[in-house]
Amino acid sequence: MEYVFPPPPVVAVPIAESSDAASTRECFAVRRIYCVGRNYAAHAREMGHDPEREPPFFFSKPADAVVYVPPGTTGEFPYPSSTQDVHHEIELVVAIGRAGRDIAVEDALDHVYGYAVGLDMTRRDLQAQAKKMGRPWDTAKGFDHSAPLGPIHPVSRVGHVEHGAIWLEVGSVERQRSDVSALIWSTAETIACLSTLFTLQPGDLIFTGTPEGVAAVARGDVMTGGVEGLGQLKVRVA
Template identity: 85%
Template sequence: MEFVFAPAPAVAVPIAESADTASARERFPVRRVYCVGRNYAAHAREMGHDPDREPPFFFSKPADAVLYVAPGTTGEFPYPSRTNDVHHEMELVAAIGRAGRDIAVEHALEHVYGYALGLDMTRRDLQAEAKKMGRPWDVAKGFDHSAPLGPIHPVSRVGHIERGAIWLEVNGAERQRSDVSQLIWSTAETIAYLSTLFTLEPGDLVFTGTPEGVGAVARGELMTGGVDGLGELSVRVI
């Protein structure tokens, strides 16, 4: 087969290192990036919405929106164009390792290969404009580098992350703090529902939602966040 130009390289995220040196060489190939909206009650309220348990809704980012940040390093997030209001949204990310459709909730976590720390960066002013005009959120959510991500931690090492603190600081000042147990739709429920809309495949990433405290960041500011058991993610806005 010949291509008219070279295909884009596969987006692949390293597996978190362990005592097994082989894991340091392994990569998780990213297929699709799904995000669930307003999945913490307090965040739904701060965005002006009723946090009642309505069916979850989703949006997507392209795979090449992933900006990998290695542990112990500080990633660089380029401030995007056509906006004056970029917001941070700290999230627990589930990495799918087994295909499925119409997955039962009680079996949903069997499809998770591992977990990662992620940031859903958002051009909030463009999102507000899109909402007002009844348009899609693509330009607000799916821009270049809009998904900073740490390494994938396999379930075989960290277990399933169903509770534990989730937090984010900007320049050392706390902005977001909650507990993963406060998700309106748990990771299992989110995956099960998402699988009724799309066939999930190995390589899919599911951003599970952000807690309250989202806010704007400016060039030069340092975002540091984490989830208990998964370390920290550090990203500077440039």
């Protein structure tokens, strides 16, 4: 088969501690990115919604929105165009390692390969316009570089992340802090629900939602966030 232009490279995220040598490092090839909206009660309320009345809902980012940030380094997030209000959203990210559809909640964690720390960067002003007009969120959520991500930690090493602190600072000021156990829809419930809408495949990533405290960033800001047991993610707004 011949292509009219070279196909894009596979988007891949290294596995934590797999190897120090790039030539032998194990990587997770990213297929799709799914995101859960308003999955912490306090965040739902700060966005003007009642979490008790809302079933889970989802949106997507393209795989090439991922910007991998190696541990101990500072990644770069280029401030995007066509916006004046970009917000940080720190999240626990689930990496799917086994295919499935209509997965039962009690079986859902068997489909998880590992976990990572990620940022769901958001053009909040474009999102507000889309909500007001009843339009999709693609331009607000799926833009270039909108998914900074740390390495993936396999379940075989860290277990399942069902509780533990999740937090984010901008400079020296803490903006977001909660516990993964405060998710409205747990990882297992999210996987089960999402699998009724899509056939999940190895390589899929699920951003599980962000806690309260989302706010705007400016050029030059340094965001540092993490999830207990998964290390931290550090990103500068370029």
